[in-house]
Amino acid sequence: MASPEIHAKCGASNAYRYLACTASPTFEAQFPASTSIYAEEGTLAHSICELFVKTHSDADAMAEELRSLQQHKLYQPEMLTCAKIYCDWIMEKALGYTNPPAIMTEQQVDFSDVVPEGFGTCDCVMIGDDALNIFDYKHGKGVRVDAVGNPQMRLYALGALAKYRPLYGDTIKKVRMTIIQPRISADPSEDEMSVDDLLAWGDRIHPIAVEAFNGPGTFVPGEHCKFCRGKAKCRARANVNTALEDFASCVPMGRVPADEPKDNASRMAMGLQKALTDSEIGQLLTRGQFLVSWYDDLKAYAQQTILDGGEIPGWKVVAGRSVRAFHDTDAAFQTLIKAGYDEAMLYDRKPVSLSELEKRLGKKKFAELLADQIDRPMGKPTLVDESDTREPYNSAAADFGGVNANVYANV
Template sequence: MDKNIDHSQRDHALLSASGASRWLKCPPSARLEDELPDTTSEFAREGTVAHEVCEILLRKHLGLIAKATATKSINKLKKDALFSDEMLDHANDYIDYITEKIKSDDAAVLVEEQLDFSQYVPEGFGTGDCIIIQDGILTVIDLKYGKGVSVSAEDNPQMKLYALGAVEMYSFIYEFDKVEMCIFQPRIGNISESVETVEDLIKWGEVTVIPTAVLAFEGAGEFIAGDHCRFCKLRNKCKHLADYCMETVREEFEDLDGNLDKSLLEPEDIAMIIGRMKIIQNWLKDVESYAINGILEGTLDVPGYKVVEGRSNRSYVDQDKVVDTLVANGYPESTLFEKKLLTITAMEKAIGKKEFNSLLADLIEKPKGKPTIVPLSDKRSPYTLENEFEDESNEL
């Protein structure tokens, strides 16, 4: 494969841009994580394939590679078990988005550029999926193929480090005083954009990044736990994270003295518990799987606990043989199968996004979601009970 399109080899610096939200908050985590083996999930590998598809089609669209070369590369990727036709749809959306961003005929458009931000972070480098420079502004676009968490470009350290690298590289050639950072996350329809002046960005690099990166590179600094622990390789055994999760109950409530007033949660207590709910839930699951794996592998003895088989459901060993056996015994196929409409996601995949929208848009409804508690900074409007009461009164 063309070395420019081998995304699996990207971003392996000790202080990577993708890990910056963590090592900027908890500097010693970088060196400790580096001692643990690399793990890669199927989701990450799928993202790599999707990035390669998008890069090839974008390069073809911009006339940077010949159509035949693009077709050959895409056909090769189609043999990958993680490839899906959906990636082609998302690549087209990505190309549409970039095309809309290019406003000037003189725009410089760069694809998969290595960005060196080592002036701020020791050995720091990363790859910008697409960079556009035009009319006094430099735009850094990052494609995210995940669909678990909606990623914001607002004050996003990864994007800001890429932007610093791009400023370093291109400010000698082009004139611009602003940087726009964009996250394009097609699978959940998330587009997040943020603009900063080059001056503010450089100030952040000098005041915040440089001193913290020096600590992180040396393995020094203070352990600080928080939301950034979510993807830390140490999260299942880190005492600082355990402390952070447990202090929620320990520190706040240990001075109970039988006074009824003090026995009920205050609104502030609830806010603190809700604020840490996700991290505590994830931490409990992480510690549980660490314990299960350790016990099974014989590397961990958890006093008072063992691992057993959980509940499981019956399943057919060979579905074809089940059908053959029942048909041979006189059961008609109509008894054996149920006719079921594809789910919306599967239907969209089966007939394509455009056809789906043009034929079925009026036949799709989206019911009101369950009430969910989120921080006030969330952009969604507050949930109201009005419609629910209307529905109930109509039934009476």
């Protein structure tokens, strides 16, 4: 069974952070590590995935061990669907080899020649023909994780290469890295590179990793702060976000009347305050999204500090909105039935939602059976960063689909 990984100071899972912010490993070491129900669910899901791969040809052995895993308090039937997708994908890849490849699950790998004391666990390693394959299962459904350019996957690959190259020698010419995240997409994310390119990448990041390991490093706030344990107390992050005050002189304090000129030359000639340019709006949107995230992190830290008995001057924690509930629904309904109320008024019969049905069937089977019975109208306009992979909004298509795409110029 997969066990919770003991994390290295500079491991694979936090590489995206310390390769950008070399100060993060030393800084966050002063804050206690924590776990969550989502992490525990992920560990259980990984165990089921491992079991499916190890016993894919032995149904009896799978059933026996699976019964034990299903007793876990966090077990969900959806985990079986996800594990089957994960296993099927790996077995399908195995069929594409000239000869049956070697398949190893939960492999501890060491990449300390690149990252000091670096180690991690590969969910699955497959070696055959001239390729080394690394498979990683992600149980999360909040954010899609891309395998392309992923430093975690590359470090796993370097560790696996160091472990198996003495046995396979120079027959391994290329490395394939696959992330399987079935709760988000039925299609895995894949990346491939030559062994030479992978080793060259390791050489490039080595000095960065050494700096991160030795500390104190350089603070570089950004999107990678999301899972840093010290994100709420990082002064560098606070400095970046409070630097928005630099824009104070160019941000209008009140609403601009609709009849005022829009170009800055005319406004300045009339003695009016210079309006924000579209370029400045773009910069503020980019910086503002990190400001919102930072403020939410501050609130979360402050609330937990107060709940733990600490004090945040000027703030307190109160009880939020409460939702009423029967302490015994069956007893309450029996009271109503005895009082003469028809049982039919106490229950609603309704179909499960499309999303819930997809979860129960699995994305692939759901698509096979029901794809031609699904309407997918265009969603409402949503402003996102230009790096988003979705196609730009099409107003004409939205109008055709019945979506109101009005854009209000004067807000």
